[in-house]
Amino acid sequence: MTGQVTDRKFANTLARGLDVLRAFRASDNGLTHAQIADRTGLPKPTISRLTYTLCELGYLSHGGRNDRFRLGPAAIVLGSVASVSVGFVDMVSDDMQRLADATGTLALISVRDSDRMMLVRTWRPATASAIWLEPGHRIPVHGSSSGMAYLAALDDERFASMSPDEDMQIFRQKGYDQLLARGFVITPDVTRYASTVNAVSVPYYANEFGEAVAFTCGGTPDALPRKRMQNDVGPALHALVKELENRTGCAPALCRRG
Numbered sequence: 001m002t003g004q005v006t007d008r009k010f011a012n013t014l015a016r017g018l019d020v021l022r023a024f025r026a027s028d029n030g031l032t033h034a035q036i037a038d039r040t041g042l043p044k045p046t047i048s049r050l051t052y053t054l055c056e057l058g059y060l061s062h063g064g065r066n067d068r069f070r071l072g073p074a075a076i077v078l079g080s081v082a083s084v085s086v087g088f089v090d091m092v093s094d095d096m097q098r099l100a101d102a103t104g105t106l107a108l109i110s111v112r113d114s115d116r117m118m119l120v121r122t123w124r125p126a127t128a129s130a131i132w133l134e135p136g137h138r139i140p141v142h143g144s145s146s147g148m149a150y151l152a153a154l155d156d157e158r159f160a161s162m163s164p165d166e167d168m169q170i171f172r173q174k175g176y177d178q179l180l181a182r183g184f185v186i187t188p189d190v191t192r193y194a195s196t197v198n199a200v201s202v203p204y205y206a207n208e209f210g211e212a213v214a215f216t217c218g219g220t221p222d223a224l225p226r227k228r229m230q231n232d233v234g235p236a237l238h239a240l241v242k243e244l245e246n247r248t249g250c251a252p253a254l255c256r257r258g
Contacts, residue, residue, distance in 0.1 A: 016042060020050050021059060021075060022113070025136035030068025088206060089121055092244050096123045096215075099240055103233050105217040105224055106132045110146045113138060117146040117214060133218075142168055143193030146214035148175035148185045149201035153212035153253035167191075179203070179254055183238035186229050198224045200234040202241045203253035212253040215241050 023039040024031060031039075037047045051069055054060040058074035089109060100107040100123040110117040116138035124132050141147035151159065151168070152175030159172065171191055178185045184202045187193075199218035206213045217233050218224065224233065245252060 016040075016046065017050050017054060020047065020054060021071070022136075024071055026134045028070075030070045032068055036069065088204070088208070088244060088248055091247065092240070093121075093123070095240050095243070096121075097126075099123075099217065099236060100125045101127070103217055103224075103236065104128075105219045105233060107237075108133070108146075108216050108218070110139070110150075110214045110216060111209065112141060112147075112150055112211070115141055117141055117144055117150065120213075140193045142171055143187065143191055145185055145187045145199040145201040145218075146216045148172070148187055149179070149203040149214040149216075150212055152176040152179050152185060153203035153205065153257055155257050158211070176254075176257075182230075182234065183242075184234040186226065186234065196220065198226065198229060200229040200237060202234075202237050204241050204244060205250055205253040205256050207248075207250060212256070 019040045019042065020036055023036050033044055033047050033051065036042075036051070037044050040047070042050075051060055051062070055062050055069075055072065058072045059078075060069050060075070061072040062069050096107045096109075099105075104125050104127070106125070106128075107123040108119050109121045110119050112118075117140070119133055119135050119137045119139075122133060122135060139146065141151065148171060151172040154172070162168070164172070174188065175185045179202075184200050186198075186200050189195075197218055198221050199216050201214045201216040203212040204215055205211070215237060217237050242252075244250075
């Protein structure tokens with residue numbers, strides 16, 4: 001969020017400070033002011049004031065003049081509390097790793113972050129040596145299978161609050177139709193945000209968030225062709241989410257849609 005919100009109840013300074021914290025990724029070895037400005041779209045003088053305040057509060061740490069900024073102890077404690085409160089992630093972790101190993105795909109859970117889906121947990125196949133997408137990475141809502149699964153399960157009121165255009169409405173409806181027909185979604189080629197990634201997703205209604213998250217398996221088109229997504233990986237992912245719903249007593253995500 002880099003724009004100025006005019007709602008009088010909205011604290012723009014707080015939102016910008018949170019934008020700075022969200023700029024950090026798991027693989028970062030610290031960030032400079034310039035890198036934070038590049039990732040947030042905020043001007044450098046604003047970044048300087050925000051990083052100073054966040055350091056004073058313990059949400060960022062900074063060793064010296066030429067050192068990079070890193071997440072501080074307050075941010076780490078907040079993240080630890082959040083991870084403990086979201087029990088379904090740990091509950092399904094072993095199953096997601098087994099699915100990643102069995103299918104040779106990157107298995108992941110993502111949540112909506114404004115107009116993006118943010119990866120909050122990933123499971124890489126044990127046989128994969130390359131670094132794949134990591135927690136903190138963001139992909140578009142419109143054009144990704146994760147986004148399609150999320151939108152398809154989103155209630156009408158929340159969807160309307162996103163001020164969706166006609167393309168977004170069509171995208172959501174196609175996802176809904178796929179979920180009804182087979183329990184998982186695959187983004188049509190014409191709306192896929194990246195031609196180098198194939199992915200299949202299933203929504204799960206997370207009571208902790210009060211809305212759906214997306215369970216996804218993805219890979220390159222060569223490793224994960226459409227036929228394999230439809231016949232093997234999609235059904236396996238759907239079965240995993242269905243089992244999680246049974247274990248948590250949670251109703252299917254589509255049942256929550258108004």
